[in-house]
Amino acid sequence: xxxxxxxxxxxxxxxxxxxxxxxxxxxxxxxxxxxxxxxxxxxxxxxxxxxxxxxxxxxxxxxxxxxxxxxxxxxxxx
Amino acid sequence: xxxxxxxxxxxxxxxxxxxxxxxxxxxxxxxxxxxxxxxxxxxxxxxxxxxxxxxxxxxxxxxxxxxxxxxxxxxxxxxxxxxxxxxxxxxxxxxxxxxxxxxxxxxxxxxxxxxxxxxxxxxxxxxxxxxxxxxxxxxxxxxxxxxxxxxxxxxxxxxxxxxxxxxxxxxxxxxxxxxxxxxxxxxxxxxxxxxxxxxxxxxxxxxxxxxxxxxxxxxxxxxxxxxxxxxxxxxxxxxxxxxxxxxxxxxxxxxxxxxxxxxxxxxxxxxxxxxxxxxxxxxxxxxxxxxxxxxxxxxxxxxxxxx
Numbered sequence: 034x035x036x037x038x039x040x041x042x043x044x045x046x047x048x049x050x051x052x053x054x055x056x057x058x059x060x061x062x063x064x065x066x067x068x069x070x071x072x073x074x075x076x077x078x079x080x081x082x083x084x085x086x087x088x089x090x091x092x093x094x095x096x097x098x099x100x101x102x103x104x105x106x107x108x109x110x111x
Numbered sequence: 112x113x114x115x116x117x118x119x120x121x122x123x124x125x126x127x128x129x130x131x132x133x134x135x136x137x138x139x140x141x142x143x144x145x146x147x148x149x150x151x152x153x154x155x156x157x158x159x160x161x162x163x164x165x166x167x168x169x170x171x172x173x174x175x176x177x178x179x180x181x182x183x184x185x186x187x188x189x190x191x192x193x194x195x196x197x198x199x200x201x202x203x204x205x206x207x208x209x210x211x212x213x214x215x216x217x218x219x220x221x222x223x224x225x226x227x228x229x230x231x232x233x234x235x236x237x238x239x240x241x242x243x244x245x246x247x248x249x250x251x252x253x254x255x256x257x258x259x260x261x262x263x264x265x266x267x268x269x270x271x272x273x274x275x276x277x278x279x280x281x282x283x284x285x286x287x288x289x290x291x292x293x294x295x296x297x298x299x300x301x302x303x304x305x306x307x308x309x310x311x312x313x314x315x316x317x318x319x320x321x322x323x324x325x326x327x328x329x330x331x332x333x334x335x336x337x338x339x340x341x342x343x344x345x346x347x348x349x350x351x352x353x354x355x356x357x358x359x360x361x362x363x364x365x366x367x368x369x370x371x372x373x374x375x376x377x378x379x380x381x382x383x384x385x386x387x388x389x390x391x392x393x394x395x396x397x398x399x400x401x402x403x404x405x406x407x408x409x410x411x412x413x414x415x416x417x418x
């Protein structure tokens with residue numbers, strides 16, 4: 034599975050709904066996506082990909098596309 | 112959920128909301144959440160505070176909100192990591208001090224704006240302030256003393272509230288961070304209260320003031336220390352007999368500079384008693400309901416003490 038597909042699975046697990054991820058998608062598009070869900074998402078992505086994020090990594094993320102880019106960048110470095 | 116947007120005339124809160132919406136939309140619900148729980152009183156207090164502190168500097172408010180986003184995210188990330196170990200990251204006071212208190216950029220762009228806005232945007236911090244207003248301030252007024260020490264001034268919020276709520280008081284603030292003291296000075300100047308206050312860059316354990324004050328405030332300092340009891344003993348010497356103090360501490364709330372882990376208000380109270388304080392009142396509040404029963408939640412312990 035590529036990063037996008039694995040991210041989709043993570044989002045579906047966290048929000049317990051079927052989602053099709055788009056790069057432009059933000060918390061405004063998913064009513065359940067509040068701050069607690071957001072941090073749950075970050076930790077679940079860390080576990081899924083074996084990564085560890087810093088607050089600097091995640092504080093400027095604007096949308097799903099940037100989250101996927103972040104994971105891609107981190108995976109290249111590992 | 113109530114929607115504050117149905118009410119008009121909250122331009123400063125609108126600025127905070129706009130920054131949250133554009134840069135961290137997952138946090139933007141916090142304003143309506145607080146409004147729903149605490150009502151229009153909360154909105155009015157928050158708006159008045161922002162308008163006095165930031166005046167016409169909209170850009171500074173936007174920067175502060177960005178600092179808050181990062182501060183809150185950092186705390187939430189650490190909270191999740193804390194769930195796995197139930198320990199704070201091992202750190203000495205010297206390390207925390209170098210990373211945070213003596214780091215002027217970190218203090219002014221993230222830490223201080225984060226704490227300032229958290230007084231309004233975090234449920235347990237706002238409840239702590241309500242407790243201060245509803246319980247501590249009436250006791251202070253009834254006591255009639257005229258002096259107070261605020262030890263660990265942070266943003267200057269509680270020094271300012273003492274002076275604002277109890278006219279005629281004279282206060283002194285103590286801190287080891289020049290950034291905290293300069294923020295406090297600015298806070299008091301913008302609220303036109305600086306004439307009754309003095310800032311001291313001073314370690315009260317090594318150099319305890321000899322003249323006791325009628326009142327002491329000590330807000331969320333204990334968890335930053337390696338030896339809170341030694342600090343509390345110093346604090347006890349600073350309080351006059353029959354004086355009153357409000358002492359608070361963060362419980363199960365990891366942060367970049369939190370060293371000493373408290374698990375309950377009882378642990379904080381036990382240390383205060385060891386330092387020869389008498390407990391007059393206490394409470395403990397959670398920041399939010401956990402998503403899962405075993406998830407930890409940041410909480411606050413608040414004590415009113417005397418001696």
